[in-house]
Amino acid sequence: DVKVTQSSRYLVKRTGEKVFLECVQDMDHENMFWYRQDPGLGLRLIYFSYDVKMKEKGDIPEGYSVSREKKERFSLILESASTNQTSMYLCASSPPLAGVGYNEQFFGPGTRLTVL
């Protein structure tokens, strides 16, 4: 079974702090993703990565950065946390395009971040 793990289930930080959210997958997947989920807004893509040291902006990258130094690990960084970044953060991974249309994404359990 694919396993995607996230470093914390719940996190409470103060405004202005630098926050690191870690995601690790054990299936040697090339692709990794960070989403946030908010009531009424659904899931929105923040950043994704096709390979080590590669990153692409998603729909809402402002206020975030990412790091991918190893294939299995994808980190989301909040440079200076703000209250509007309080949210559920979900990490996902998927294999490369094995065939057009077959790229199932597997999600981690999520991190509920509260910024005070």
Added chain:
Amino acid sequence: KQEVTQIPAALSVPEGENLVLNCSFTDSAIYNLQWFRQDPGKGLTSLLLIQSSQREQTSGRLNASLDKSSGRSTLYIAASQPGDSATYLCAVMEGAQKLVFGQGTRLTINP
């Protein structure tokens, strides 16, 4: 811009009923469509993936169909059980492996 809509937003049915959840999308240029389940406060569990060239996929009591030309997908759940209570999300994959999600249908199965 792709938009994904799920109707209804919430559904409550008695145990044992068969039910259908609906998903529609505005741009038919998709690679695939995925259905997920999310329990409260948890991550997403992938249920079914339908490639753009396929019409349906089945897994146990679940059957998902895809009509790309009309921009619609349905998730059929047979003989519903209380353990099926969750939020069900559909998502379409566009280029660059980007998933666009619907808002979800919150399903409650009453014993």
